[in-house]
Amino acid sequence: EQVEETYIMVKPDGVQRGLVGEIISRFEKKGFKLIGLKLFQCPQDLAEEHYIDLKAKSFYPKLIDYITSGPVVCMAWEGIGVVASARKLIGSTNPLQAEPGTIRGDLAVQTGRNVVHGSDSPENGKREIALWFGEGEICEWTPAQAPWLRE
Ligand code: DAT
Ligand code: MG
Numbered sequence: 001e002q003v004e005e006t007y008i009m010v011k012p013d014g015v016q017r018g019l020v021g022e023i024i025s026r027f028e029k030k031g032f033k034l035i036g037l038k039l040f041q042c043p044q045d046l047a048e049e050h051y052i053d054l055k056a057k058s059f060y061p062k063l064i065d066y067i068t069s070g071p072v073v074c075m076a077w078e079g080i081g082v083v084a085s086a087r088k089l090i091g092s093t094n095p096l097q098a099e100p101g102t103i104r105g106d107l108a109v110q111t112g113r114n115v116v117h118g119s120d121s122p123e124n125g126k127r128e129i130a131l132w133f134g135e136g137e138i139c140e141w142t143p144a145q146a147p148w149l150r151e
Contacts, residue, residue, distance in 0.1 A: 001080045001081075002080065002081075002122070003078060003079065003080055004078070004079065004080070004081065004082050004083050004122045004125060005035070005076055005077070005078050005082065005083075005122070005125045005126060005129055006076070006077050006082050006083045006086045006118060006119045006122075006125040007074070007075070007076060007117070007118070007119045007124075007125055007128035007129050007131075007132060008023075008027065008075040008076075008077055008086060008090075008116065008117065008118050008119075009072050009073065009074050009075065009116065009117040009132070010023050010024075010072060010073035010075075010115065010116055011066070011067060011072055011113075011114070011115055011116060011117060012066065012067065012069045012070035012071065012072055013066075013108075013113045013115055014073070014107075014115035014116060015039075015070060015071050015072060015073060016070060017107075017115070019107055019115060020073050022107070023073075023103055023107075023115070023116055024037075024073075024075070026089055026103055027075070027077055027086065027089065030085070030089065031079070031145075031149045032077045032078065032079040032082050032085075032086070033077065033078045033079055033141075033143055034075065034076075034077060035076045035077065035078045035138050035139055035140065035141075036074065036075060036076030036129065036133050036137055036138045036139065037073070037074070037075050037076075038073070038074050038133075038137065039071050039072075039073055039074075040071060040072055040073075040074050040132075041068075041070070041071050041072075042067055042068050042072055043068070044064065044068055046131065046132070047063075047064045047067045047068050048064060049131060050067070050128065050131060050132070051063055051064065051067070059112070062112065063112075066112065066113075074132045074133065076129045076132075076133060076138055080150075082125075083118075083119055083120075083121060083122050083125050086118045086119075087118050087120065088102070089102060089103060089118075090102060090103050090104055090116050090118045091103060091104035091105045092104065092105075093111055093114065094110075094111045094114075095107075095108035095109050095110060095111065095113075095114050095115075096109060096110075103115065103116050104116065
């Protein structure tokens with residue numbers, strides 16, 4: 001049982017559509033610990049670095065335009081198994097294939113407007129949090145509810 005960190009981001013469509021509170025709420029209610037949070041206009045170079053693995057894809061330029069098209073909400077969440085669990089809460093990349101009950105399954109219709117990002121491995125969780133947050137922006141704290149979440 002390894003404590004992990006994941007980078008979750010409400011994409012510009014989620015911010016424009018007023019879904020920020022709804023999306024934060026899903027992770028908060030589940031019981032994960034919020035350790036970083038900010039509204040942020042992503043610069044071009046950071047978007048390119050974040051999606052570096054997809055650089056060769058045909059949709060890459062549109063993806064960079066989308067992510068930099070307006071403010072995003074950057075979040076870091078901590079917990080045992082948080083990386084895989086957050087991916088389940090988010091749902092499949094294509095929102096039409098995402099299960100009802102997931103964020104994308106409930107709130108989106110197209111891959112190019114799928115409202116939220118979540119890291120795909122603990123390694124990428126660490127990499128992405130380091131990329132999107134500066135020193136002093138990550139907060140270590142103990143939620144009052146901690147003993148009611150884990151025995
Ligand atoms: P995910 O966001 O589910 O981790 P991914 O890492 O494969 O998916 O791709 C990152 C984002 O790129 C994805 O959220 C939306 C976009 N994308 C992926 N595949 C695409 C495709 N076939 N056409 C258009 N956009 C795509
Ligand atoms: Mg991904």
